[in-house]
Amino acid sequence: MALHSRRASGGLVFLQSTGDAGAANATEHALxxxxxxxxxxLRELLGWGLQRLALLQELSDSxxxxxxAEAQIERMLRSPAYRFLQEYPGKADxxxxxxxxxxxxxxxxxxxxWIQAERQLLRFRLRRRALSLRSIDSLVALAEQVAxxxxxxxxxxxxxxxxxxxxxKEVYDTLRGDGYPLIHEQLKNLGHTxxxxxxxxxxxxxxxxxxxxxxxxxxxxxxxxxxYAWVPALAVxxxxxxxxxxxLRRGTAxxxxxxxxxxxxxxxxxxxxxxLLYLREQHSAWKRTRIRxxxxxxxxxxxxxxxxxxxxxxxxxxxxxxxxxxxxxxxRQCGHLRHGGRLQLGLFLKEAGFTLSDxxxxxxxxxxxxxxxxxxxxHEFEREYAYxxxxxxxxxxxxxxxxxFSCARILDMRPGAGEHHGCPFQELAxxxxxxxxxxxxxxxxxxxxxxITRYAAAGQPQRACAGCLRSGLQxxxxxxxxxEEQQQQQQHEAGTAAPSETLTRVxxxxxxxxxxxxxLVEHPNEYFAQMRLARHMEPGTPQSTALDGVAH
Amino acid sequence: xxxxxxxxTAPGEEELADQVIRIKANDVDxxxxxxxxxxxxxxxxxxxxxxxxxxxxPATVLAQWLAGRPGAEGEDLLSRREFSCExxxxxxxxKRIRYLAYxxxxxxxxxxxxxxxxxxxIGPVYDASPRDRYRRINKLEPVERELVFDVxxxxxxxxxxxxxxxxxxxxxxxxxxxxxxCADNWLFVEAAVTVMEQxxxxxxxxxxxxxxxxxxxxxxxxxxxxxxxxxxxxxRAAIVEYLQYRGISAVSNRSSLSSTFxxxxxxxxxPALRRAATILLPFMDRFLEERPSIWADEGxxxxxxxxxxxxxxxxxxxxxxxxxxxxESAAAVWRLALEQLDSKRLxxxxxxxxxxxxLYPRLDVNVTRQRNHLLKGPFSIHPKTNAICVPFRAxxxxxxxxxxxxxxxxxxxxGDAKAQKQLRAALDIMEAFxxxxxxxxx
Numbered sequence: 001m002a003l004h005s006r007r008a009s010g011g012l013v014f015l016q017s018t019g020d021a022g023a024a025n026a027t028e029h030a031l032x033x034x035x036x037x038x039x040x041x042l043r044e045l046l047g048w049g050l051q052r053l054a055l056l057q058e059l060s061d062s063x064x065x066x067x068x069a070e071a072q073i074e075r076m077l078r079s080p081a082y083r084f085l086q087e088y089p090g091k092a093d094x095x096x097x098x099x100x101x102x103x104x105x106x107x108x109x110x111x112x113x114w115i116q117a118e119r120q121l122l123r124f125r126l127r128r129r130a131l132s133l134r135s136i137d138s139l140v141a142l143a144e145q146v147a148x149x150x151x152x153x154x155x156x157x158x159x160x161x162x163x164x165x166x167x168x169k170e171v172y173d174t175l176r177g178d179g180y181p182l183i184h185e186q187l188k189n190l191g192h193t194x195x196x197x198x199x200x201x202x203x204x205x206x207x208x209x210x211x212x213x214x215x216x217x218x219x220x221x222x223x224x225x226x227x228y229a230w231v232p233a234l235a236v237x238x239x240x241x242x243x244x245x246x247x248l249r250r251g252t253a254x255x256x257x258x259x260x261x262x263x264x265x266x267x268x269x270x271x272x273x274x275x276l277l278y279l280r281e282q283h284s285a286w287k288r289t290r291i292r293x294x295x296x297x298x299x300x301x302x303x304x305x306x307x308x309x310x311x312x313x314x315x316x317x318x319x320x321x322x323x324x325x326x327x328x329x330x331x332r333q334c335g336h337l338r339h340g341g342r343l344q345l346g347l348f349l350k351e352a353g354f355t356l357s358d359x360x361x362x363x364x365x366x367x368x369x370x371x372x373x374x375x376x377x378x379h380e381f382e383r384e385y386a387y388x389x390x391x392x393x394x395x396x397x398x399x400x401x402x403x404x405f406s407c408a409r410i411l412d413m414r415p416g417a418g419e420h421h422g423c424p425f426q427e428l429a430x431x432x433x434x435x436x437x438x439x440x441x442x443x444x445x446x447x448x449x450x451x452i453t454r455y456a457a458a459g460q461p462q463r464a465c466a467g468c469l470r471s472g473l474q475x476x477x478x479x480x481x482x483x484e485e486q487q488q489q490q491q492h493e494a495g496t497a498a499p500s501e502t503l504t505r506v507x508x509x510x511x512x513x514x515x516x517x518x519x520l521v522e523h524p525n526e527y528f529a530q531m532r533l534a535r536h537m538e539p540g541t542p543q544s545t546a547l548d549g550v551a552h
Numbered sequence: 553x554x555x556x557x558x559x560x561t562a563p564g565e566e567e568l569a570d571q572v573i574r575i576k577a578n579d580v581d582x583x584x585x586x587x588x589x590x591x592x593x594x595x596x597x598x599x600x601x602x603x604x605x606x607x608x609x610p611a612t613v614l615a616q617w618l619a620g621r622p623g624a625e626g627e628d629l630l631s632r633r634e635f636s637c638e639x640x641x642x643x644x645x646x647k648r649i650r651y652l653a654y655x656x657x658x659x660x661x662x663x664x665x666x667x668x669x670x671x672x673x674i675g676p677v678y679d680a681s682p683r684d685r686y687r688r689i690n691k692l693e694p695v696e697r698e699l700v701f702d703v704x705x706x707x708x709x710x711x712x713x714x715x716x717x718x719x720x721x722x723x724x725x726x727x728x729x730x731x732x733x734c735a736d737n738w739l740f741v742e743a744a745v746t747v748m749e750q751x752x753x754x755x756x757x758x759x760x761x762x763x764x765x766x767x768x769x770x771x772x773x774x775x776x777x778x779x780x781x782x783x784x785x786x787x788r789a790a791i792v793e794y795l796q797y798r799g800i801s802a803v804s805n806r807s808s809l810s811s812t813f814x815x816x817x818x819x820x821x822x823p824a825l826r827r828a829a830t831i832l833l834p835f836m837d838r839f840l841e842e843r844p845s846i847w848a849d850e851g852x853x854x855x856x857x858x859x860x861x862x863x864x865x866x867x868x869x870x871x872x873x874x875x876x877x878x879x880e881s882a883a884a885v886w887r888l889a890l891e892q893l894d895s896k897r898l899x900x901x902x903x904x905x906x907x908x909x910x911l912y913p914r915l916d917v918n919v920t921r922q923r924n925h926l927l928k929g930p931f932s933i934h935p936k937t938n939a940i941c942v943p944f945r946a947x948x949x950x951x952x953x954x955x956x957x958x959x960x961x962x963x964x965x966x967g968d969a970k971a972q973k974q975l976r977a978a979l980d981i982m983e984a985f986x987x988x989x990x991x992x993x994x
Contacts, residue, residue, distance in 0.1 A: 150782050170823035177820025210756065211783065214790035220822045224794075227757030227779065414922070429918065457798075459789055 027138030105252030307353030335368030425461030634675030715846025767934025859909030
């Protein structure tokens with residue numbers, strides 16, 4: 001019986017603390033909760049950082065099936081340059097992590113990407129059992145890092161292992177219903193197909209404060225009892241990955257602080273800053289090539305000559321993401337936007353290509369009344385608003401070039417009463433959002449709308465936005481394909497070669513690929529550039545500029 | 553005297569302008585009309601408010617409640633708590649003043665006596681006193697806040713209208729007395745309070761839930777446990793999502809999401825939903841009893857049965873109800889139909905989705921989601937109905953009747969014995985709640 005239950009639970013033995021301090025310590029290092037002291041040369045440090053960065057890029061870049069991607073990573077890890085990552089947990093591996101934490105974690109444009117990539121690496125390692133979580137102590141150490149302070153002081157432990165037989169019936173009811181996705185894959189791996197026998201499989205369970213498993217509480221995938229959630233130990237990998245992500249997010253902030261106040265901080269900064277900057281630049285360069293390679297555009301680069309100017313604004317409005325559409329709409333209606341809205345929209349337009357004179361002209365026309373509802377006189381515009389616009393272009397005050405807000409930044413700016421900035425997928429209630437998506441983005445497919453509102457309701461606004469983008473691109477893509485087909489047919493009849501062939505060769509597949517792999521919208525300008533690119537591909541618009549940009 | 557916040561608004565600093573929101577007079581005309589019609593000629597509105605804040609408003613208990621556990625470390629939370637008032641701006645309009653804060657009950661009462669708020673709201677505890685916000689470099693960050701829920705009968709309109717023969721009558725009632733219109737639908741509030749109480753206590757382990765009548769058409773819940781007060785916005789969003797029932801489309805959607813395995817989520821109701829459905833069954837009987845001819849109404853029946861995700865169950869119910877609704881009462885037909893399902897070994901859980909769709913609590917998620925959302929405080933006045941937002945006991949919700957148990961401002965301050973008794977009862981509830989909350993051994 002004991003043997004059987006061990007097999008069924010996939011060899012997960014969590015029932016008691018092993019008391020093996022060494023094992024727990026190793027796991028702490030493996031999860032980068034602590035860093036061991038030591039010394040190495042700066043050159044080594046940079047080398048490790050670069051190698052790890054390359055690996056993470058490979059990991060997040062691959063558009064391969066998960067299994068193929070894993071094989072690829074496996075191959076990479078075998079090559080001598082990456083050997084240090086194989087010693088895991090090990091000193092060099094840890095240091096490569098921490099140098100990237102400093103370099104990319106504190107870099108607004110890379111932070112989200114880096115955290116996701118590190119999460120993927122950990123997932124890979126968990127799947128390959130490079131890190132095996134056998135002892136409850138190591139899990140508790142991670143839980144302590146992510147738990148809110150008042151829970152750490154609670155009388156009950158943060159993580160309690162309970163044998164499956166002691167779990168109440170409701171736990172299994174939940175696992176058969178909404179909780180099934182949590183254990184589905186693992187059950188399959190263990191060779192179980194049905195859920196009829198869950199009770200007798202001896203699945204160990206964890207009991208954790210519900211605050212630590214919000215992603216599952218939200219969707220009612222767990223059973224809650226007096227503030228504690230019952231989590232099947234089969235889902236331990238997902239549990240750890242979720243906590244790890246939270247931990248890294250906090251870790252990036254603390255790393256920066258520690259760096260600033262470290263002993264001999266100035267000396268440290270002097271020596272490390274070149275390395276950090278180099279790593280950041282490496283990341284940015286990679287991102288640029290990747291964007292070109294897959295036909296993805298980023299506003300910051302604008303490689304395809306798709307700069308937007310005031311004269312083309314009206315034609316470009318359908319390509320804009322919902323947040324900007326709503327701000328423009330609001331601006332047209334009321335003739336005014338509050339500070340947050342002006343910043344969000346103004347910087348977006350600037351990033352999209354507006355010159356200073358475009359911006360000044362645009363706002364002069366658009367702002368008809370001031371915050372008190374009185375018409376704006378010319379001198380008032382100069383005094384109150386023109387300064388801010390010039391400031392955004394780095395011509396006033398601190399004279400720094402202000403980048404457009406990323407989605408992360410926009411999500412952070414919650415609008416107050418009377419304000420309209422922020423992310424509509426986060427701020428609008430479901431009916432209003434649906435209405436906005438229908439009227440502004442002209443998305444009519446109920447499946448699409450369903451998906452969009454569902455992600456919005458699930459607190460994943462960037463995914464909801466990606467849904468809109470996908471829908472918009474598909475709409476254009478389809479039309480493009482249809483027309484292309486028609487054209488080809490005509491040309492076939494006329495006996496000439498298809499001129500659009502070149503276009504397909506350059507864009508076609510990569511474009512489709514990037515649509516399929518698009519999971520999050522990270523920047524409104526990226527959304528805009530994607531839509532603009534799709535427009536350039538539409539027949540009937542001048543294609544030469546777009547082609548020149550790629551074929552350079 | 554403390555400097556008023558609006559006085560600090562310097563011209564040109566328009567980010568600050570949101571503290572004072574002037575509402576045009578005609579927006580609140582209806583409210584003012586109601587107010588005036590209630591006011592006895594002897595007392596102006598200001599005088600009524602003056603008396604209320606001087607004699608009845610329980611500043612001491614409220615301050616005690618919001619100050620946190622007496623003697624606890626981390627000094628006093630009251631001075632970092634945001635209050636917000638809506639008051640007469642002296643020219644027939646109203647102004648909202650945000651970021652007020654008080655050291656103690658005396659300060660609170662003194663300022664309320666000066667401002668004479670038409671209503672007041674409670675915000676979060678910030679990391680510093682909201683009054684000091686311009687002296688700081690960083691923006692104020694909310695650090696603590698009760699977990700609050702808002703059940704508003706307005707969102708029940710689609711179901712409460714089902715099978716009601718004369719909606720016009722209800723509208724007439726409403727103009728007459730908004731609280732009576734609320735009473736017609738109190739069933740939904742009772743159901744919501746009962747279900748929420750169970751979920752908050754059993755699932756989340758919270759013990760201190762204060763229920764407050766919102767003054768017009770709904771109730772608010774204030775969960776005051778320490779663990780609840782310290783929840784992040786993200787956790788609040790997850791909790792309110794957990795407590796939401798989104799009906800059939802969401803359910804079918806979830807199962808299509810997980811297309812890797814072909815199963816319907818409807819087959820296994822989450823235990824929390826199953827418990828809710830069990831609680832709601834008696835309410836379902838009452839719902840149907842109040843609507844004797846609901847099954848005769850094709851449209852209503854379509855809506856009701858449309859909430860059932862299983863086509864076979866739906867059709868069985870439809871056939872059975874069409875056959876028997878002329879012979880039995882609406883509630884009896886429903887009970888028999890459930891038995892019928894059972895005897896045919898059909899999925900009764902699918903029928904439970906109907907009960908959930910009709911009666912499961914409908915929450916305003918935005919109130920709960922963010923810590924810095926303002927919510928009308930207990931013993932505030934509702935500016936439109938003139939009712940006092942009194943707390944009530946959850947276990948007495950079925951006996952609580954807004955039109956009977958809620959005191960109104962004017963009778964209260966003009967010496968109406970009934971209104972005074974009502975308010976005293978509410979004060980007792982509030983005091984008992986605070987005492988229990990800060991009892992030494994918990």
